[in-house]
Amino acid sequence: MTKLIGNLVFGQSGGPTSVINSSAAGVFLEALAHPDVIQNIYGMRHGIEGILRDELFDIGREDRKELEYLMGTPSSILGTCRYKIASPDKDETDLRRIHEVLAKRNIRYFFYNGGNDSMDTCLKVKRYLEAKEYECRVIGIPKTVDNDLYGTDHCPGFGSAARYLATSIAEVWHDARSYRTPMAIVFECMGRHAGWLTGASALAGVIGHGPDLIYLPEVPFDIHRMVEDARKVLEKRNVVLISVSEGIRTEDGALVAEQLSSRATDSFGHKQLGGVAALLANQLADQLGLKVRGIEFSLLQRCAAHAASGVDIEEAVLAGRSGVKAALQGTSGVMIAFNRPAAEPYRCEITHVPLGETANKEKTVPREWINSAGNYVTQAFIDYALPLIQGDPYQAHENGLPRFARLKKILG
Numbered sequence: 001m002t003k004l005i006g007n008l009v010f011g012q013s014g015g016p017t018s019v020i021n022s023s024a025a026g027v028f029l030e031a032l033a034h035p036d037v038i039q040n041i042y043g044m045r046h047g048i049e050g051i052l053r054d055e056l057f058d059i060g061r062e063d064r065k066e067l068e069y070l071m072g073t074p075s076s077i078l079g080t081c082r083y084k085i086a087s088p089d090k091d092e093t094d095l096r097r098i099h100e101v102l103a104k105r106n107i108r109y110f111f112y113n114g115g116n117d118s119m120d121t122c123l124k125v126k127r128y129l130e131a132k133e134y135e136c137r138v139i140g141i142p143k144t145v146d147n148d149l150y151g152t153d154h155c156p157g158f159g160s161a162a163r164y165l166a167t168s169i170a171e172v173w174h175d176a177r178s179y180r181t182p183m184a185i186v187f188e189c190m191g192r193h194a195g196w197l198t199g200a201s202a203l204a205g206v207i208g209h210g211p212d213l214i215y216l217p218e219v220p221f222d223i224h225r226m227v228e229d230a231r232k233v234l235e236k237r238n239v240v241l242i243s244v245s246e247g248i249r250t251e252d253g254a255l256v257a258e259q260l261s262s263r264a265t266d267s268f269g270h271k272q273l274g275g276v277a278a279l280l281a282n283q284l285a286d287q288l289g290l291k292v293r294g295i296e297f298s299l300l301q302r303c304a305a306h307a308a309s310g311v312d313i314e315e316a317v318l319a320g321r322s323g324v325k326a327a328l329q330g331t332s333g334v335m336i337a338f339n340r341p342a343a344e345p346y347r348c349e350i351t352h353v354p355l356g357e358t359a360n361k362e363k364t365v366p367r368e369w370i371n372s373a374g375n376y377v378t379q380a381f382i383d384y385a386l387p388l389i390q391g392d393p394y395q396a397h398e399n400g401l402p403r404f405a406r407l408k409k410i411l412g
Contacts (some may be wrong), residue, residue, distance in 0.1 A: 008043040008324075010111040038354075051098050052101075080325070084117065088127075111327075122335070185241050199370075
C-alpha cells in the first residue's frame with residue numbers, strides 16, 4: 001500500500017466528558033510517532049467550526065508533557081461545538097468549505113471525536129470528499145457519557161460518569177441517614193433517550209448504599225406510580241433515594257421536563273433538559289408530606305476527572321491510538337468501537353463500525369435489563385457496567401489540586 005503522506009486534523013464535538021481529552025492524547029501521541037507520514041498535526045478550534053473558519057491549533061508546537069497531562073484533564077481542551085452540517089443535496093456550502101480548507105492545508109487524515117451527531121458529520125465529510133476525489137481518511141472516535149452509540153459495547157466517558165454518580169449517591173446515602181427525619185431524595189442523571197447513566201447509579205448498591213428506585217426513559221414514566229413506589233419504601237425505612245433520567249417520558253411520549261418550561265433547542269433540534277429532580281421532589285413533598293431534596297448532577301457528572309475510571313481513561317487513549325493506526329493502514333469511513341468477549345475476566349477489543357451503520361442511531365438499555373416493575377435495573381445491567389468503573393484516575397496534583405494540561409493553543 002502506498003503511504004498517504006500529509007497532515008492530520010482532530011476535533012472534539014458535542015458534550016464534553018472527563019476522558020475526551022484522553023482520546024485526544026491518544027491521537028496526538030500516536031500521530032507524533034509517525035513523522036515520516038504525518039507531517040503536521042492540527043486541532044480544530046471548537047470542533048468542525050474550526051475547519052469552517054480555518055482556525056486550527058498547531059499541536060506540533062505543544063510540549064509533549066502537556067499532551068500527556070491531557071489524560072487527567074476534563075472537558076474539551078480544544079473547544080467543542082454543536083454544529084450540524086447540512087446534507088449536500090440541500091446545501092453543500094459547509095462541505096465545500098471543509099474540502100477547501102483540507103486541500104489548502106494538505107490534510108489527509110480527519111478525526112472527529114463525539115457521539116451520534118458527530119458520526120453523522122464524519123459520514124457527510126467522507127462521502128463529500130470521495131465525490132470530489134480528494135483522498136482523505138476519515139475516522140470517528142466515540143465519546144459520550146450517555147453510552148448510546150450504536151455498534152460499540154460501550155463508549156469512552158460512560159465509565160467515569162457512572163463511577164462519579166455511584167460514588168456520589170453512596171455518599172449522599174450516608175448523609176441522608178444522619179437524621180431521624182423522613183426524607184425523599186431524587187437524583188437527576190443525564191440521558192435523553194437512553195438510561196445507561198441513570199441505571200449505573202445502581203452500582204452504588206454493590207456496596208450497599210444505592211438508590212431504592214430507578215426510572216429510565218426506556219419505560220414510560222407514571223408519577224403516581226412513583227409516589228406509590230416511594231410510599232412502599234418509606235413504610236420500611238425513613239429515607240427513600242430515587243434516581244431518574246432527565247429524559248423520562250410519560251405514556252404519551254411527552255418529556256416530564258417539558259412540564260417545567262419550554263427551553264431552547266440546539267442546532268440538532270435537541271431540547272435542553274433539566275429540572276426533573278426538583279419537579280419530582282416537590283410532588284413527593286405534596287403527596288407524602290415529608291422533607292425532600294432534588295439533586296441535579298448536571299455538568300458535574302461529565303467533568304469529574306477526579307473520580308474518573310482508570311479503565312475508561314485507558315480505553316479512551318486506546319481508541320485514539322487505534323484510530324491513527326487504522327488510518328495509516330488505509331482504513332477510512334469507520335468509527336472505532338469496542339467489543340467485549342464473553343469470557344471472564346473483562347477485556348476490551350477494538351473493532352471498526354462503518355459510519356453509515358452508527359451515524360444518527362441510538363443504543364438504548366435492553367428492556368430485559370430493567371425489572372418488570374420498571375423501577376430498577378437487573379443484575380445483568382450491573383454485571384455489564386461494573387467492570388467499566390474500575391481503576392484509579394490518572395491525575396497529577398500541585399498545591400493539593402489537580403494539575404491539568406496547559407496547552408499553548410497556537411493557531412497554525
